[in-house]
Amino acid sequence: MLVLRKSAYYKKIMNSLAVFISGLTLLAFVSMFQPMRGWLNDLLSQWYLLLFILPILILFGWPIDDMEAYRAGSELGWQRVARIVLFTGFFGFKIILSLYQRSLIIPRSGVLAIFVVYTLLAATSAFYSPEPLQSLWKAFELLVLLMFASGLYAHLISRPENNVVEVTNALLYLVFSLCLMSIVGGFLAPELAWRDFGYTGLGVRSMGGVAPMVNPNMLGQLGGIVALSGLAGLLITTDVRARKEGNWFILIVGLLTLFLAYSRTSILSFIFFFALLFFLFKRRYFLVFVIPVFLLVWALFSNKVLEYLARGQDVEHFASMSGRIGMWEASLDAWYQSPLLGHGFFVGHKYVQISNGKFLATTDNTYVETLVNLGLTGFMLMVVFAVGVFYLAWQVLNKCRNRKQEVLYTATVLFVFVGFMIVRSITASSFQVLHYNLLFMMVAIVTLHTIKWRM
DSSP states (O other): OHHHHHHHHHHHHHHHHHHHHHHHHHHHHHTTSTTHHHHHHHHHHOHHHHHHHHHHHHHHHSOOSOOSOOOTTSOOHHHHHHHHHHHHHHHHHHHHHHHHHTOOOOOOOHHHHHHHHHHHHHHHGGGTOSSHHHHHHHHHHHHHHHHHHHHHHHHHHTSOTTHHHHHHHHHHHHHHHHHHHHHHHHHHOHHHHEEEOSOOSTTOEEEOEETTEEOHHHHHHHHHHHHHHHHHHHHHOOSOHHHHHHHHHHHHHHHHHHHHHTOHHHHHHHHHHHHHHHHHTTOHHHHHHHHHHHHHHHHHHHHHHHHHHHTTOOHHHHHTTTTHHHHHHHHHHHHTTSTTTOSOTTTGGGGOBOTTSOBOSOOSOHHHHHHHHHHHHHHHHHHHHHHHHHHHHHHHHHHTTTSOHHHHHHHHHHHHHHHHHHHHTTSSOOTTSSSHHHHHHHHHHHHHHHHHHHO
16 A cells, blocks of 8 residues: 555656646747746846745645645654745845844835734744644744845845836746646646546536646636736737737736636636726726627526536535635634634634534635634734735826836736735635745735835
């Protein structure tokens, strides 16, 4: 039995390696064309961003078999050890650099100040957490991310104005790469990429990333962001034809990823922001054409659309948001036991038992999870943080409406990033802990503040 498990594991690794090499080859080819080539050049020019984010993305994307939540007493595994080395190493590097330079540049940001308080609360929860060491470590990860954000801000304000464009393009290239390589995995290794929910009907399977490994719900969000970035490029950019064609390609890759990953929250978010962008850029005439087409499709295929959205679930399960409401109710029962400060950062919700007797690995809601772990205090901080970041992105986008194309495009992409992340946080754990979205959120906040500071 052990030999068979090892054989299956090595087969999975070899398949993942083949997918990774094939995806990288395709990515290298499409990066010869604009705007992907420009994005890649911008990524390579941002050494500070690469130094921190790329190793984390590698750790996030490495294929694993065990998806269970880590619990005290379990073996760490090499990925967690590598994460410890990475974060402690970066922390030490930043401390030594600050002492050598005898300066520390901190952005004057209300939302980052709120997140600092949130981080301190998370660290303090180690005093009453059932797993204090883990709560303290996860709070330390947040502290290191704040140090990264501070360093990125110092890096941006000390260099030419167009570096905010470069940082945003670098982020876009990373997200676009995850989408394109996931599509390759979906076709080359369907047995690894496609998740079967055990139902029958239209749209009952969803695609995740193989190498890099990306959860289908997360991948759907990334696809929506990439698609809207391509759309924004088409609406804003008026220069060379090659760039227009490149934006069409980006839009198609994003849409394909979005619908293959089949995250209903991301699909609905895409529809909302799609309409919003057309309103913002005064392309309302197009909506006049789209709305009748949408109504016609609904009239002809409403049963198929509903079947697709239901994902093979019965009415009761669909109405419970795929079982999320049951998890939230159990989480609220746990919250009542310690309403002000919760049960401990990152670990409190893992002791919540749902109706089938299982313990939660996640609550599938950023704010409910924060409520259980850090109580009403942490919940309010997280809500104010999310609202504050969205307002900052909206404020910067409005102020950039009459600026040059590349700055307007940058502000639009950052608004899309922030908007998508906040909407998805309603049905997933997200930026309350170390996560893809928290990395993206920190980069977006710093870049938005830099644009605002330069206005």
